[in-house]
Amino acid sequence: MTRNPRALPDERSVPSQPSPLLPGTPQRGPSRGRSDLTFLEMGAVTTLFAYTGFLLILLGANAAYLDPANFIEIFRSEDILFALRLSLTTATIASLLSLAVAIPVAYALSRARVPWRPLLDALVDVPIVLPPLVMGVSLLVFFQTPLGRAIEATGARFVYTAAGIVLAQFLVVSPYAVRTVKASLDAIDPRIENVARTLGCSPFQVFWRVTLPMIRSGIVAGAVITWSQAMGLYGPMMVFAGTTRRRTEVLATSVYLELSIGRIQMALAISLLMVMVALIALAVFKRWAGPGRWL
Template identity: 35%
Template sequence: MEAREAAMPGTRPGAAARERRHRGRKHDVFSGVSMAVATVVLLFVGSAIVAIVAGGIAHFGEAVTSAEVLFSLRMSVVTSSISTVLCLVLALPTAYALSRTNMPFKRVAEVLMELTLSLPYILLGFALLLIFSSPFGKALKEAGLAVVFEPAGIVFAQLIVNLPFAIRMVRTAFADVSPRMEFVAKTLGATPGDVFRTIILPQCRNALISTFVLTWARGMGEFGATLMLVGVTRMKTETLPGSIYLSISTGNNETAMATAMIMLLLSAATLVVANLLNRPVGATRVGPGRKAAKRGAWHGRKH
C-alpha cells in the first residue's frame, strides 16, 4: 500500500498511515475522557449506596425487629400494592384510548400526562389536599371515605404520582405490537376487544409485568405527595420513607440508615425482577431450529 501511496502524485510515503495513527490517538483521547467521566459518576453514585450500607448494616437487625419499622414496612407494601393494581387497571384502557382510538382532545390528554410527570410530587400532593379539603372531599368523608391525614390518602398520593408513569410505560409497550397483526385479526372479524385480549395483551405480557413491578417500587419510595396529603403520624400513616424522615428528625440516624437499607434491598430486588422480565427471549432460550443448526455445524466440523 505504501508503494501505491508513493506512486501517487503529491503524496509522501507513509502520510496516510500517519494520518490514521493521528485519528486513532484522537479517538483514544476521547475514549479516555469518557471513561474518566464515567468513573467519577460511578464513584459519586456508588458512594451513596456504600454510605447507606455502611451506616445501616450494623443496626439492620434492630430495624427488622422494631415494631415501628415493621408497621411502616407493612403500610408501604399494602398501600403500594393497592395503588399499583389501581394504576394498571386505569392505565390499560387509558393507554389503549390514547394509542388506538380517535379520542377527542387526545393531544390535550397527552400534554396533561407529560405535564403531570414533570411536576414536583409535593405539588401533586398539595393539589390533592385542595381537592379533598373541598366540599367534595368533605362529602366523601361523610360517606365513609376519609382521605386527608388517613391511610387511604397514601394510596391516592401514590396513584397521582405513578399513574402517568404507568400510562406512559403501557403506551410504549403497545407501540411495540405489530399493527399488521391487529389489522389481520380485524379483517378476520375480531372486535377491538378481541384484538386487545388475544393479541395486544399477550404480546405485551412481560412489559406489563415489568410496569407493575416498577410502579410498585415507585410507590414504596413515594414521600413528597404523601407528606403533603396525610403527613407522617407514627403507627398510623407511617411508610418506610416516612419512618426514615421521623428517625432523622428525632436524631436517630442509626435506625434511619437501617430503614434506608431495607428500602435499598427492596429496590434492588425489584430491579432484578424488572431486568429479567425485559430480557429478550432469544437471550435466555434457544429455539429448536437454532439448536438443530448448531448440531449440524458441529457434525460438519467433526467430519
C-alpha cells in the first residue's frame, strides 16, 4: 500500500501491544480508571449488582431452608434420577427440534416473498401469548380429533408418552427460537449474500457458507433459551403427557408434585438440582458454541 508520508497513522493498523517506548505504563488499554465512572454507568452497575444479588439471596435462602438429607435423598431416588434423565433428554431434543424448524421459518419470514407475512409472523408468536397449560389442553384436544386419532393410529403415540413431552415442549419453546434466529437474520447485510452470489455461489451455498455462519450467535442464543424453557416447563406435560413416575415425570413436574403434597423441602432440593444442572449445561454449551474470534 502506497503510504502517503503525510498521512496520519492509521489507528487500527497499529497493533494493540504495549509500547516498548513507555516501560512501566499500566496496560489499561482504552478503559478509564474507576473514578471516571459516569452516573449512567454507576446506575447501571448498581442495578446489575442489586439484581444478581437478589437472585443469589433467593438461592441462598432456598439452600439454607433445605435439609441436606433431602438433597442426598434425591440422588438416591431412582424416580428423581429418572426424571432428571428424562428432563435432559426431552429438553435437548425439543430444543434441537425447535431450532431445526425455527431456521427455515425465520428464513422464510426474513427473506422469502411470503403472502400475509405480518399475519404469519404474528401466528408464530401464539404459543408465547398462550399460557403453556393451554397448549397442553390444545394438544390433548387435537389428538381427539379424527386427524389426531389417525396420527396415533399409525403407531406414533404422543398422549401420555415421552414423545408427548417433547411435542409439548417443542410447541411452547419454538417461537423463542424463531425470534432469536430471525433477529440475527434480519441483522445480516443482504449485500454480503449478494456478493457471494456474484462470486459464484448457488443460493444453497450462500445459505450454508455465508448465512448460517453469520446467524450462529442467534442459533446459540435460541438453543440456550429454548433448552432452559423446556427444562422448566411442567404445565402442558401434566395435562398432555401425565405425571407417571419413571415414564413421563420430568423434574419440573416433580417439583410441582412435591409442592402439592406439602413436601416443600423436597421441592426445593429438586429445584436446586435443576439450577445446578442448568448452570453447568449452559456454561459448557456457551463455552463450546460461544462467539467466534471474529466478533
